[in-house]
Amino acid sequence: MATNSHTQGRFAITTRKLPISKSAPIAAMEARLGIPVPEMIFGDNVVAVRHAPTGWRIEFNAYDALDAVDKTDKNMLQVAYAKSWSASREQTSAGIKEVVKPYDWSYSTTYRGTTTPPSSTNTSDGENNETPNLTPVGPAEDDPTRPAKQIPLELLKRRDPILFFDDVVLYESELDDNGISMLSVKTRVHEHRMLLLCRLFMRLDHVVARVRDTRVYVDFDTDEVIREYTVKEGSYEDLKKAFRVSGLTPDGVTVALRDGNKVAEQLPIIDQTIEHVSLK
Amino acid sequence: MPGLPASVDLDECISRLYKKELLAESVIEAICAKTKELLMRESNVVHVKAPVTVVGDIHGQFYDLIEIFKIGGWCPDTNYLFLGDYVDRGMFSVETISLLVCLKLRYPDRVHLIRGNHESRGVTQSYGFYTECSRKYGNASVWHYFTDMFDFLTLSVVINDQIFCIPHEGPMADLVWSDPDPEKDEFSLSPRGAGYTFGAKVVKKFLAVNGMSHILRAHQLCQEGFQVLYDDHLSTVWSAPNYCYRCGNMASVLEVGDTGERFFNVFAAAPENDQHKDIQQGAEKQADGNAIPDYFL
Numbered sequence: 054m055a056t057n058s059h060t061q062g063r064f065a066i067t068t069r070k071l072p073i074s075k076s077a078p079i080a081a082m083e084a085r086l087g088i089p090v091p092e093m094i095f096g097d098n099v100v101a102v103r104h105a106p107t108g109w110r111i112e113f114n115a116y117d118a119l120d121a122v123d124k125t126d127k128n129m130l131q132v133a134y135a136k137s138w139s140a141s142r143e144q145t146s147a148g149i150k151e152v153v154k155p156y157d158w159s160y161s162t163t164y165r166g167t168t169t170p171p172s173s174t175n176t177s178d179g180e181n182n183e184t185p186n187l188t189p190v191g192p193a194e195d196d197p198t199r200p201a202k203q204i205p206l207e208l209l210k211r212r213d214p215i216l217f218f219d220d221v222v223l224y225e226s227e228l229d230d231n232g233i234s235m236l237s238v239k240t241r242v243h244e245h246r247m248l249l250l251c252r253l254f255m256r257l258d259h260v261v262a263r264v265r266d267t268r269v270y271v272d273f274d275t276d277e278v279i280r281e282y283t284v285k286e287g288s289y290e291d292l293k294k295a296f297r298v299s300g301l302t303p304d305g306v307t308v309a310l311r312d313g314n315k316v317a318e319q320l321p322i323i324d325q326t327i328e329h330v331s332l333k
Numbered sequence: 334m335p336g337l338p339a340s341v342d343l344d345e346c347i348s349r350l351y352k353k354e355l356l357a358e359s360v361i362e363a364i365c366a367k368t369k370e371l372l373m374r375e376s377n378v379v380h381v382k383a384p385v386t387v388v389g390d391i392h393g394q395f396y397d398l399i400e401i402f403k404i405g406g407w408c409p410d411t412n413y414l415f416l417g418d419y420v421d422r423g424m425f426s427v428e429t430i431s432l433l434v435c436l437k438l439r440y441p442d443r444v445h446l447i448r449g450n451h452e453s454r455g456v457t458q459s460y461g462f463y464t465e466c467s468r469k470y471g472n473a474s475v476w477h478y479f480t481d482m483f484d485f486l487t488l489s490v491v492i493n494d495q496i497f498c499i500p501h502e503g504p505m506a507d508l509v510w511s512d513p514d515p516e517k518d519e520f521s522l523s524p525r526g527a528g529y530t531f532g533a534k535v536v537k538k539f540l541a542v543n544g545m546s547h548i549l550r551a552h553q554l555c556q557e558g559f560q561v562l563y564d565d566h567l568s569t570v571w572s573a574p575n576y577c578y579r580c581g582n583m584a585s586v587l588e589v590g591d592t593g594e595r596f597f598n599v600f601a602a603a604p605e606n607d608q609h610k611d612i613q614q615g616a617e618k619q620a621d622g623n624a625i626p627d628y629f630l
Binding site: 071072073074075076092093126129130131132134135136138139154155156158206209210212215218220222227228229230231239241248250258304307308310311314 | 556
């Protein structure tokens, strides 16, 4: 079945999983985006969470994620052997020096989901009440070193029954065998809360590794939503070193480098933001 | 050319491999050594006469390789040209390459193997073949035998002097690193810092200069299993259905007839793949057979 839905509290959670896009939709998508899409592109896949009473909604889809990929040459990485490659072609490639359409081909998106604010139910006076939407969380009053709202990890570590689970890939590229870039969304729903994790895992061999996690936490008792965005990044060599120090064998390191969870454990946090909305 | 050791019976190896059984390490060693000798005598650009069935990427999807023989004909009744990328990513790279090498040895004029970019030491260490060899044989010897043999695989093939198959390696390999871009006419540099992208003009010029009519490439995943571009001057054949067991794509083999006519025979993933669904999706199982719940954080 392609589409799965689950209702918990006043929220509806929907996932859709279909095969990779066909060539015509890919061409249309590339024309709109202005960049080539990754070779494994799940253009029809979606994960969405909707608050029924207000219509507030957050969804994760491949098109919007790719639209948040840098379309300039500002964040363009180079493969590890780029220097030796161009040096060896200096004789033969005379005249071919131009990159026609630069873009971040590692598909390191900054996507945190697509939100739809509550549908306006204002009456005739036209007074536009502040529609609730995610706003940044400041420091806590009693302890300014901590944010006022945080995803309650301890509650999520409990082995509460999972009422709904899905794991949906939005896109994946093997970066022409130079590594991996993958954006996927996992979600687990319990009686009183749910967690969604949208993870970008990008590893450019011998260059850099990145993890960009968007976590969406919903409390079904209070109708509060917390979104946390965490950026992790480190050099490929540092990552390998960290794996070795953790006790892995060289073969174990090879396997771990392909595992987004293991890479995420080792990479240092570069940046984190937390947002919050109360929909009650 | 000295024969295989008397203990190695190729027909028996092939029938065991069709059943997905592994060959002994010593047998792999002998077969790889023998294949090296055979390949050394082949030219760097192999000329193949139609009829021939051309197969793109397989990536260790053993059941889908067997599906290809079922729909395209078994060896040696059908001539086969494999364009490379036999190993990595799928679950049965060892069985896949073992079978293909035995078929090459048994029917050297009816089976042709090109070297894909995955037939190399570096790439197979990152994308699974090395790990699979070590796991299935307890050590990396078999990986060494295979990768030493890969160095002798042919780099490119021309069918009927008309269809040029783009190689993954060697001087023409730059072509494969990037998509042909319909918006561009000429060569331009790939944003990756290595390789070019190329357009219709380049394709047509290459064909005119070399007196050929068509370029065929593998290596490019497509949902439909094949793709034809530039007024039928360039096409892509993709032979790994439901790639990585989760893309849901079709696959094809390209059947080139006596007079060069081309037909893409499209097929879906073999039903046998479902037996291994849980392992493919990486889900571990509990004692009761249910998937272990994923309490990701």
